[in-house]
Amino acid sequence: xxxxxxxxxxxxxxxxxxxxxxxxxxxxxxxxxxxxxxxxxxxxxxxxxxxxxxxxxxxxxxxxxxxxxxxxxxxxxxxx
Numbered sequence: 001x002x003x004x005x006x007x008x009x010x011x012x013x014x015x016x017x018x019x020x021x022x023x024x025x026x027x028x029x030x031x032x033x034x035x036x037x038x039x040x041x042x043x044x045x046x047x048x049x050x051x052x053x054x055x056x057x058x059x060x061x062x063x064x065x066x067x068x069x070x071x072x073x074x075x076x077x078x079x080x
Contacts, residue, residue: 004067006031007052012061014047021047025061 009027013020022044029035037045050056051063054070063070 003028004031005029005064006033006066008062008064009048009052010062010064012048012051012058012063014044014051014056014058022051022058 005028007027007029009025012022012025012027014022025044025048027035027048037048039045047056051058054063
C-alpha cells in the first residue's frame with residue numbers, strides 16, 4: 001500500500017563549516033496533520049524547516065512535496 005505524504009525528507013544531511021547540523025534525517029508528514037519539531041537550541045530544527053521550505057539546500061538527501069521530487073525548489077510552484 002502506497003502512502004502519499006505531503007512532505008517527505010529522506011536521509012537529509014546539512015553541514016555548516018564541516019559540522020553536521022542535520023544528519024540522515026527522515027521525516028514523513030501526512031496531509032492535514034499538524035507536526036511539531038522539538039529540541040534544544042542548535043539541534044537543526046530551523047535548518048530542517050528551511051530545507052523543507054526551499055530556503056536552504058541540503059548537502060545530501062531527498063525532499064519530496066506531494067510526492068514530487070524537489071531538486072531546485074521554486075516556492076511559487078507550491079502556491080498553485
